[in-house]
Amino acid sequence: MNSAVTDVGKTPQSSVPGLNAFWVQMAAMICFTVLLSLVLDFMKVWPQEWILPIKERITEFFTWLDKEAGIGQLKFKTVTRSVSWLLEQPLDWAEYILYRGIKAKQLPAIFWIFMPVIGLAVLHKRFGLQKCLIAVAAIWAITLADNVVIQSGLYELPRTTMDALGIKKLDALPWVVIVAGAGILGHWIGGWKLALFSAGCIGYLAVMGLWRDSMKTFSIVLVSVPFAVVLGLGLGIWVTRSKRAAAIISPMFDIMQATPHMAYLVPVVVLFGAGQVPAMIATVIFAMPPMARCTILGIQTVSSDVQESGRMSGCTPRQLLWKVTLPSSQRILMLGVNQVVMQTLAMVVIASMVGAQGLGHKLLFSLQQLRLGAAVEQGLAIVLMAVVLDRLTQAYANRAPGELASRETGWRARKHLWLFLGVTVAAYLLAQFIPMVEKYPRAFTFTLGRNIDFALRAFSKHAYDYINPVRDFITVYMLIPFRDFFLWLPWSTVIGVVGLAAYWLGGIRTTLLTTGLITAVILVSGNWEQGMLTLYLVTSAVILCVLIGVPIGIWASRSERAARPIMATCDTLQTFPSFIYLIPVIMLLKVGDLSNVIAILAYATVPAIRYTYLGIKRIPEVTIEASIANGTTPLQRLWKVELPIALPEIMLGINQTIMMALAMTAITALIGSSDLGQEIYRALPTSDSGRGIMAGLGIAVIGIVADRLIQAWAAERKKQLGIN
Amino acid sequence: MKITKLLATSAIVAASLAFTLPAYAEAESDDPIIMVQNNWTSQLVLSFVVGKTLEGMGYTVEYAPSDSQLQFKAIADGDMHFQVEAWEGSMKEAFEKAVADDGMVDAGTHTAATREEWWIPDYVLEKCPKAQDWKGLDACAEIFATAETKPKGRFVGPPADWGKNYAARIDALQMNFKAINVGQAATLWAELQSAYDRKEPIVLFNWTPNFIESKFKGRFVDFPKPEKGCMEDKAWGPNPNATGDCGAPHSGWLKKAAWSGLAEKYPKAWAVMQKVDFDNAQIASAALMVDVDGMSPEEAADKWIADNSAVVEGWKK
Structure with missing residues (x-):
């Protein structure tokens, strides 16, 4: 911390030793590769003949898995289909209970x-x-x-x-029972406030007239979440037990999370078919890694005293794990469960592309009809469900340990359960006489859909004249030249620059990893142009995200009153299905690169805001006071003290922003683009697994390279600032 | 204790399997018939119409949403069973691949003809009176230009994965346009809605039958009629030095796609599916109930069946 204060007078560059040498080498590298590519054509554009048939091989592999693989009579496909069938059973039961009867x-x-x-x-x-x-x-x-x-x-x-x-x-549970159930659960976990909140949110699903679709979606959530949790827990425990597993599984999680959800669809359909179950499998693949990560973190951070006392009282390793380690990391495990729930709901819309029923399917239909209002409400229903589950799991995680084992005995200990059973029986009986107990009457539904449509159209009609000149200016003078620059860049320059930066920030291993990945996945497989277009879109969007997000984050850190609504908006923006942003953006900005950039922006600014806010908030009081005592003006304090100290944190926020922007390119491809995101879609018609996977991996590689570089930089910087 | 617990769990699992398996095998013909549902109106209503007809015959019917491209793989695998609308324009490639790979069969063609072509709203004619013809349209290309396409006009083209190459046609006809491909159909409609509200000139890819006809007034642009020579003979058509200098066919097919196992598993349902046939007016009226009257697709299907009971009875014979 002392070093931070003494750093105040210096410029940031001079604090990194040898930085000038770095710039000199960088300039030399750029000049060398550019000149080289002027002489040797193949250093500029990777020749067509040198492209390896990686995509074709992957597609062949999946066709082989689908049609031929197996041991004797037992075909691989039979195995995957049996897995599907097994998973279908619990899903069927959830559906019987929730909406089918x-x-x-x-x-x-x-x-x-x-x-x-x-x-x-x-x-x-x-x-x-x-x-x-x-x-x-x-x-x-x-x-x-x-x-x-x-x-x-x-x-x-x-x-x-x-x-x-x-x-x-036998009818499915009446809506009244499920609403009351949400309330009772809320009361059991967190008291009256949570009870009212949960029941209110779930009840509103019925008010919007989306009950049946919500229950369809909820049954998938209800089955995928436990499945992802158990799988994540198992993998997490395995990783902490075996070094070899850690070496294989950890990087796989990185890749799984950095690959856009869409890229999973084709292989999942090839292996597991289409329908509710494959949709669930795709969801589990995407939602499981956070659980595994939290498990690893939880097990590794249990204090050694606790472990020791467990061992002293004679626990076997298994008892130690189940009775000591896991219970004492209950909070972080529940955080994992919470993340699984949120990721599952984030997959709702995409899963409907391979056959998940419910809100996601309805949302895509509304968008197709240009009924944005209806789509917003369907999105809101997903958000409400996410918020309720989020609050419930968080409240559960934050309960004091031991509170679960209630002091009360007899029926009092189970009063919530009895109450729920009572409500259920009463509702079934009442429903015989009053139908609205069982089905929410359509006449009482209330929707704002049409008003939202009307407002959007009026806005696009009147605002267009003001927006259009700005759009044209940015597109013609900024975006298009920027794009042409990216497309012009020789591959040798790009890889050279990345390699050199990686060497300075992280050493030779980082260089080998980053350049190796780029070469193997993007260059040699023939996705270079699409990769550069992705990089161009993401870079443009991230620059804007930082320009917008960091100041908002600073503002939030300055004023608590501003912070609350800003953070609430951030939460909503992130849980809202991003498909919805596309339509207004197109109506205002037409199909073009700017629409892509803005749609990415709407989603990816959030981490930049959040991490800036947290980074500044976390600066110790003492440091701020010391700077005030030294007589800094507020502006000086911001530039010379707060931002430099918070910079590692802010960079991690930017790192997250890059990840989200990359994920979003797969969705903005629906506007129209020719990047890797579009490649994923183009793979759909022919179920071309190789094409889809390589495009998805290409996006993942860009994310991983950015992540490695930024992490290495942030670690270095923190060391200099003396922060751990 | 531990062993008993283990036994208990495995017994529960085994029993659940044992109970469901015989039920599964026994109720072979009770298995649901799964109708594919996509995300546009006519397809949703028509699939409900067929589904409800089959339900009326005692079958169990389920509806599974699917992406319009991935669906054929699902049908070929028997995961989904029947698609009532397969379009020549957007699905030909995937359809033919699935039929060629076995597993999926062509269940017949509807009377309805489909057409897809460049399309303009009627108000464009005020600014460019001859725009109905491709030459006339080309003459006022400039009014369709945006900053990034200037001086060329901007043609909003179909999703890239639909396998159309309008850039090639523009080249062949030496038109003063640039094709901008969208990512999905909804993007086309957002562009159209926005331009329509402001009466801004726009030319975009459109097709019929579709819900746009009931919401927006406009017409297709006439291109040289496609004949056999167009794609093969350079000398054919307005440009003597290029092939492909013609429009799209005026009547493309609209087919039904089905899983090949249907005939064996549900022979009666299969017979009905083969007879199902819609014409353009019927499709339009089905979509209209949803797009204009605001019914849900399911309600519209009920009403359609009531209004067209003779047609539906005809399929069952």
């Missing part, structure tokens, strides 16, 4: 599986686990035998009973 012919199977299990759960303490298990097994054996061989009517009993009562199907 159970038809008479499905009832026996469901009844005979679940009734004994529920009985087991309730009674095993009284009668002993073993006896109950035997009873369950007996019931299953008898009913199963009855279904397959005897057919005395026992298996069909639930169905015949229902027929006798004149009930054609």
